[in-house]
Amino acid sequence: MNIDISSKIILTISLLIFMGCGSSAIVSTPVENIDTTPLKVSELTEIEQKTWSHLDLIKDTIPGMSVHKAYTELIKNKKGKTIIVAVIDSGIDIDHEDLNDVIWTNKNEIPNNGKDDDNNGYIDDIHGWNFLGEARFEQLEYVRLLVSGDRNNPRYSEALSEYNETNQKYLNLKAQYEQLINEVNVADKIVSKHLKKKGYTITEVNAIKTENKALQESVALIQFIFRSDFETIAVAMTAFENDLTKITNRLNYHLNKTFKGRQTDDDINDLTDVGYGNGNVKPIDKSENHGTHVAGIIAAERNNSKGVKGVANNVKIMAIRNTPSGDEYDKDVALAIRYAVDNGAKIINMSFGKYYSPHSDWVRDAIAYAGDKDVLIIHGAGNESLNLDLKNSFPNDQLNSDVEVSDNFLSVGAITQKYGSGLIAKYSNYGKINVDVFAPGSAIHSTFPENSYETIQGTSMAAPAVAGIAALIRSQYPKLTASEVKQIIMESGVSINTKLVVAGDSNTIKELHQISKSGKIVNAYNALIQASLIARQ
Structure with missing residues (x-):
């Protein structure tokens, strides 16, 4: 395995950020003048x-x-x-x-x-x-506009530009997530093999001392996953896979010009x-x-x-x-x-x-x-x-x-x-x-x-x-x-x-x-x- 840890950290941070809908009168005093309220520390x-x-x-x-x-x-x-x-x-x-x-x-x-x-x-x-x-x-509404072929619509050019930009963005994200999931999987297997167990802790990972480059890179990636507020690698993988599903749905349905979702036969x-x-x-x-x-x-x-x-x-x-x-x-x-x-x-x-x-x-x-x-x-x-x-x-x-x-x-x-x-x-x-x-x-x-x-x-x-x-x-x-x-x-x-x-x-x-x-x-x-x-x- 050949992981560039620094670039992988940047990628992971960007992905984590991405994860990202007439009674009687009351005699009481309203809540007001609160700007001096202390912050909850x-x-x-x-x-x-x-x-x-x-x-x-x-x-x-x-x-x-x-x-x-x-x-x-x-x-x-x-x-x-x-x-x-x-x-x-x-x-x-x-x-x-x-x-x-x-x-x-x-x-x-x-x-x-x-x-x-x-x-x-x-x-x-x-x-x-x-x-x-x-x-x-x-589909998204601007995709439906493009599918209609109504080039006289005043927002057609805007819709086309937004589609091209957004579609490419999600294609890139899909590739990045697939790469991330693959590399975390590989790193997890290498660390698990070294520790002779699954479900290891961050303490156990931190204790690994090795001259093996592949293991060093795997440890570094796994450590970063733990530092990103994931309790276990399994939890992280579930989160990554869920987000990959959302990205894939975006491409397969929301941005797909040939997809037909309407099933009610109305106009x-x-x-x-x-x-x-x-x-x-x-x-x-x-x-x-x-x-x-x-x-x-x-x-x-x-x-x-x-x-x-x-x-x-x-x-x-x-x-x-x-x-x-x-x-x-x-x-x-x-x-x-x-x-x-x-x-x-x-x-x-x-x-x-x-x-x-x-x-x-x-x-x-x-x-x-x-x-x-x-x-x-x-x-x-x-x-x-x-x-x-x-x-x-x-x-x-x-x-x-x-x-x-x-x-x-x-x-x-x-x-x-x-x-x-x-x-x-x-x-x-x-x-x-x-x-x-x-x-x-x-x-x-x-x-x-x-x-x-x-x-x-x-x-x-x-x-x-x-x-x-x-x-x-x-x-x-x-x-x-x-x-x-x-x-x-x-x-x-x-x-x-x-x-x-x-x-x-x-x-x-x-x-x-x-x-x-x-x-x-x-x-x-x-x-x-x-x-x-x-x-x-």
């Missing part, structure tokens, strides 16, 4: 790691949303009104032990009789609707061609875990002594599957919003997005329709470290940079559990005009398919945290409108004047009011106090 406990987003900045020195405090001091035993929250996503494991009691059921539909009993246009939509049918993978360019899909809202594959995780953040059962606790305590989750591995279709997004509105949802969570949208007008019309029907939409801002004031992201509620079609759309960026300069998640998109608030999105522990629980990150996790707060407000104060709830969430958040590193770039230092419209991180406790005051007026 100790490591978070296991419980704090799993619940940090619900903790309180002043009490716990962790920048959570004060959810525990809100329940203990404000909500107490007040049940409130049941609120339907639609989760438009990749599907939800509706049989999960921590979700099965909070899933919405269409009482006007008779299960499995093959009839549209309630005449809403959807047959056997018992817990929601699946606009994807059996499809799991899809994607005809918004009136409806009724396609089916009533199976569960994930097609357990790897489609995104929607289940999002649902748990909002509404995982709080009193069953299992798993995790959702933000909201009196919610029914309407499951709508429209988000494949790849880019969602505008038609599916528009119809999903309208389905949610027409079937009783008061809040919609959408933890997906893209940067090309051929029928963005359909989606904006659906957003405006939701606004007219008093439905609040919460949307994750995206995970590309971009300034959305300079880069269009879809879906959005704007005809141009400052004209909104309705006042019911809330865009959410992500923060970490580290109060201080590292508060803003390095992956989070931002924008003084196009991102409204920030909320916990990093290292969020929630439900996964098949009664499991995992910790993942993204603005996809920040959005449902806010949706949960919105559900709390609408449950406790049901007379408040969607636009009022939006304003309450934005105005009641915690202001932070600390200098913040943005997009993971130490040269980009901003204050929160410079990267979001509200300049605040959401706070459930404060929001309920403000809602109480407004509800009295």
Whole structure:
């Protein structure tokens, strides 16, 4: 074996970085004036790691949303009104032990009789609707543009350039990962043979003394893998192989011009061609875990002594599957919003997005329709470290940079559990005009398919945290409108004047009011106090 250790270290670092959705008034004091709050210097406990987003900045020195405090001091035993929250996503494991009691059921539909009993246009939509049918993978939107051959499209050249650059990037990554996996495998075999055992420790590797060049190089590579926070070589190999699978899927499906993912036989360019899909809202594959995780953040059962606790305590989750591995279709997004509105949802969570949208007008019309029907939409801002004031992201509620079609759309960026300069998640998109608030999105522990629980990150996790707060407000104060709830969430958040590193770039230092419209991180406790005051007026 001939390993250049220095170049291999650089490669491994780059890969690791790459691994990278009308009651009585309350008399209480809001959480504010927190800029003198001391930084938490100790490591978070296991419980704090799993619940940090619900903790309180002043009490716990962790920048959570004060959810525990809100329940203990404000909500107490007040049940409130049941609120339907639609989760438009990749599907939800509706049989999960921590979700099965909070899933919405269409009482006007008779299960499995093959009839549209309630005449809403959807047959056997018992817990929601699946606009994807059996499809799991899809192309990216700009790949679909290239496949269409529409060279008159003003973004065709941009799409072609992005495709060529991205496709080459993933081809290179695939080759690098394959090389890395092969060389770690070889190094592991050489070290295992020398130690006469599998499953060795870093201490045993460090103790190896040899003049054999191949063994020296193998030891150096294995030592670096251990230093990269992998507990064992087996764990590292699993991580590398999982990432290689993601890269391969990117090439085989998302970037593949000949791949055809659509399986519903509808016309994607005809918004009136409806009724396609089916009533199976569960994930097609357990790897489609995104929607289940999002649902748990909002509404995982709080009193069953299992798993995790959702933000909201009196919610029914309407499951709508429209988000494949790849880019969602505008038609599916528009119809999903309208389905949610027409079937009783008061809040919609959408933890997906893209940067090309051929029928963005359909989606904006659906957003405006939701606004007219008093439905609040919460949307994750995206995970590309971009300034959305300079880069269009879809879906959005704007005809141009400052004209909104309705006042019911809330865009959410992500923060970490580290109060201080590292508060803003390095992956989070931002924008003084196009991102409204920030909320916990990093290292969020929630439900996964098949009664499991995992910790993942993204603005996809920040959005449902806010949706949960919105559900709390609408449950406790049901007379408040969607636009009022939006304003309450934005105005009641915690202001932070600390200098913040943005997009993971130490040269980009901003204050929160410079990267979001509200300049605040959401706070459930404060929001309920403000809602109480407004509800009295």
